[in-house]
Structures are given as C-alpha cells and as structure tokens.
Amino acid sequence: MNVDTVKVELIDWIARLNDKNSINKLLSLKKKLSTTNKANSIIFGSGKHLIEYISDDFNDPIEEFKENKQTRLALVPKGTDKLK
Numbered sequence: 914m915n916v917d918t919v920k921v922e923l924i925d926w927i928a929r930l931n932d933k934n935s936i937n938k939l940l941s942l943k944k945k946l947s948t949t950n951k952a953n954s955i956i957f958g959s960g961k962h963l964i965e966y967i968s969d970d971f972n973d974p975i976e977e978f979k980e981n982k983q984t985r986l987a988l989v990p991k992g993t994d995k996l997k
Contacts, residue, residue: 930936 927936927939930939
C-alpha cells in the first residue's frame, strides 16, 4: 500500500463517521499533533545555509546609535563601568 492509498482510505473512513464525539476526538488529536510536529521540527543549526555574506564591519558600532550610547553613559551612576 502506498501513501496515497492510505490517505484515501483514511478520508473515506472519516467521512463515514457519524459520531460527533469521535469526530471531535480526531480533530483535537490532529490539532495536538500538528502543533507538536512544528515544535519538534526546529533543529539547531538548520538555518546555517541561509546566511551567505556578513560584512567585515558587522560588529563595529553603528553611527546612528553613538548619540544614544553617550546619553546612556551620562546616566550611569559613578562606580559602574558597564551598561545594562
């Protein structure tokens, strides 16, 4: 039996169901399994191939934020040398 045959048989079987309780159970199981599969499909490192290029100055400070950083440094209490 191939996958398409099984799918057709399952659809026919579900279509013949008359019991609302059974149909609701199937729908809730489907919803539960579909959310579980999405959560389990996230694999660490699976997007490595998506980044093609990173500029040499990627970690350099951004000019637009220099003023913001200076303002924040002025607000830091004395004796504290790091921003949070």
